[in-house]
């Protein structure tokens with residue numbers, strides 16, 4: 238017997254076998270049992286989650302010789318014909334390749350002929366129905382408005398929003414959902430047992446995770462893995478054959494980054510690439526890893542979301558990086574993924590990103606920066622700092638401040654760290670202080686800008702139009718140096 242791919246071999250044959258769509262299955266079963274059969278159904282949902290299978294099960298339920306029944310026998314001639322796709326009364330049409338109005342006109346003429354065997358229904362399954370042209374939809378509309386009593390239309394689509402409202406309103410709609418990763422893993426386990434294959438739990442979980450809720454994708458990947466696994470599916474073998482970066486490698490890389498060890502991180506990166514991992518795959522795996530860290534830091538411990546059990550992730554990394562750091566790291570990796578397609582050298586981009594990750598804990602978020610600037614603004618507005626000359630970088634808790642913002646006071650001590658520029662050297666000399674009166678210093682620049690814009694911004698610091706507020710002016714001054722630069726090394 239010819240080899241049959243797992244997705245075809247394990248296609249569900251009854252509503253009870255329809256994985257992950259319990260609500261749809263229960264509703265369809267109920268309507269068949271009570272005889273409330275609609276003339277048109279619309280199944281929508283992501284690819285590979287059981288829409289076409291459900292349509293075929295529904296067709297068999299309606300046309301089974303023992304039916305209509307919610308549990309088609311599967312052995313009568315009608316059931317077998319539908320399975321093989323040879324039934325004269327169940328017509329499957331691919332909407333993607335039959336988009337024209339003429340195709341639909343043909344359907345309109347055909348529906349006038351009753352089913353080949355009396356007492357049955359004539360069922361049209363139109364897949365990817367959203368691909369039909371507008372005129373085709375209009376032609377179809379006439380038919381589904383007043384169909385002959387023996388006709389049932391089952392439409393399936395991945396793009397529900399592209400189906401005209403006039404069609405939707407005449408159909409009973411069913412939304413198919415992505416299948417839970419755990420459910421897919423359990424199905425794969427059953428498949429392994431059925432095929433007499435050994436499999437590591439983590440490996441099956443990985444396949445389930447990669448398929449992102451599509452059982453068909455899971456089966457396809459499963460077949461690929463089975464083909465090189467020799468009866469024993471192992472994570473290590475998958476990683477090696479498919480060129481993936483394993484969790485242990487990612488942990489080691491993140492540990493080097495978190496320890497500011499750029500030499501170590503770049504060397505590790507090189508050895509991962511040497512092992513045959515493609516740069517794009519590397520970035521994808523790294524992004525997935527960072528996402529898991531972020532979820533973990535946010536308190537999510539569900540294995541299906543993290544991809545691994547929480548204790549598999551490096552403790553030193555989780556300790557060293559906080560949520561803001563990881564968020565920034567993830568955004569560096571995601572923009573890296575966008576950039577490498579157009580880059581002169583994807584490898585250089587990757588190295589730059591890894592190097593940036595090594596300084597993640599030095600990164601200052603715009604929120605921190607803005608509170609530092611607010612506190613600086615407050616001290617300038619209070620008129621104290623300029624007269625005092627070099628200002629010690631102590632929090633101005635004892636100083637009267639104009640705005641009196643708590644956030645400003647909290648991070649006022651970071652001023653010297655936040656503000657770079659010509660004054661930074663002087664600041665160091667004067668003992669961690671920031672010389673606001675020095676020519677070319679931050680404060681001097683600030684005053685120049687204020688003067689150029691008139692005094693309105695100074696006299697109304699709390700006005701709601703923040704576009705002209707002192708804070709915004711400072712932001713503009715630093716645009717391109719801190720605010721838009723992803724990382725600041727101290």
Ligand SMILES: [Zn+2]
Pocket residue numbers: 300301302303309310311312313314315316
């Ligand atoms: Zn049957």
